[in-house]
Amino acid sequence: MSAHAPVAASSAFPPLPDAALAWAHGLAGQAGCLLALGCLGVIAAGFVPGPATVRLRGLMPAGGERRGGWVAQRAERLARGLRARLELAAGRVQGRRRRAGATLCGVLAAELRAGRDPGAAMVAAVAELDTESRRELAALSAAGRSGQDVVPTLRTLAAAPGAGGLGQLAACWRVAASTGAGLADAADRLAAALSAEEALRRELGAQLAGPRATAVLLSVLPVLGLGMATALGGSPLAFLFTTPAGLLCLAAGLVLDAVGLFWTHRMVRRVLSESGME
Known part of the structure; x- marks a missing residue:
């Protein structure tokens, strides 16, 4: 009885024809190729700058590119775009802009209390920021240096992701200019509020x-x-x-x-x- 068990088992599960096996292996190979192509497509898509990267580039002043061949310039642009895209995806750019907004308001309040006029105080506040933030806020520093109204520039820069504090500073600036209220106290309170909000964001991120x-x-x-x-x-x-x-x-x-x-x-x-x- 046990001698016939292998025969019964083999007859219960007949082997597949060679044509079916070849078709299955061919389909599996095609599926593997499709998966490989999909992975390559995902990797290639990372090198294509998105709308956020384009807006980030628009905030940077022109004329900072190195002189050289077209290939070197293109490679540098791709690397910069990929880095900006990865940082935007990780939320680092937004966090840096939020911290820069809080620092800007705090330094602005201190400069105003020291007796500087609003334009010079804004120039000094921008100068205290990190390199990337100074580059993004170059238009704000130029407006303060030339004595122009900085409110339109603040509102334009506030449209960038993470720069909402600049819009609130623009509102404080406009109210202080129209009512004669002290801008230093408003900027100081805004700096404290932005710092507390950023601390809450970090706590939520950890949780x-x-x-x-x-x-x-x-x-x-x-x-x-x-x-x-x-x-x-x-x-x-x-x-x-x-x-x-x-x-x-x-x-x-x-x-x-x-x-x-x-x-x-x-x-x-x-x-x-x-x-x-x-």
Whole structure:
């Protein structure tokens, strides 16, 4: 009875024809090529500057490019655009602009109390900022140096992501100019409010680091699973794309992964919205 067991088992699961196996392997190879092309497309998309990068470049003064060949200039522009895009995605540019706004208001208040006129105080306040912030606020420094009204310049610069404090400073400046109220006290209170808001943002960022890491893990786990299965000698792509059970598992996995990402993103957005940080 046991001697006939292998024969019965082999007859219960007949081998697939060679044509079906060749078709399955070919489809798996095509799926692998598509995944590779998709990864290359994602990498290439990172080198294409987005609208935020274009706006960031527009705030930088012209004439700072190095002289050289066209290839060197193009490579430098691509590297600068990629760096700006990555920093914008990480929120570093927004954070730097928020901190610069608070510092600008604080130094402006101190300069006004020292007896300087508003234009000279604005020039001195911009000079106390970091290099990138001074470059972005060069128009503001020029307006203060020439004695022009800085309110339109402040409102224009406030449109950049993370520079909302400049818009509030423009409102304080306009009220002080029209009513004769002291600008130093208003700028000082605004600096304290912006600093407290930035501290709250950092605290929220630390508290939300766990959910954000979970979202990244949910995105990477399926790819890691496919790689581990392939390294162990399996054929996960052939199973997922050539069998009904594999297609069902693929659809269920994609749906569950999308639901997990959406739920995590919703939790983060809800916390930011309730705290007024969004």
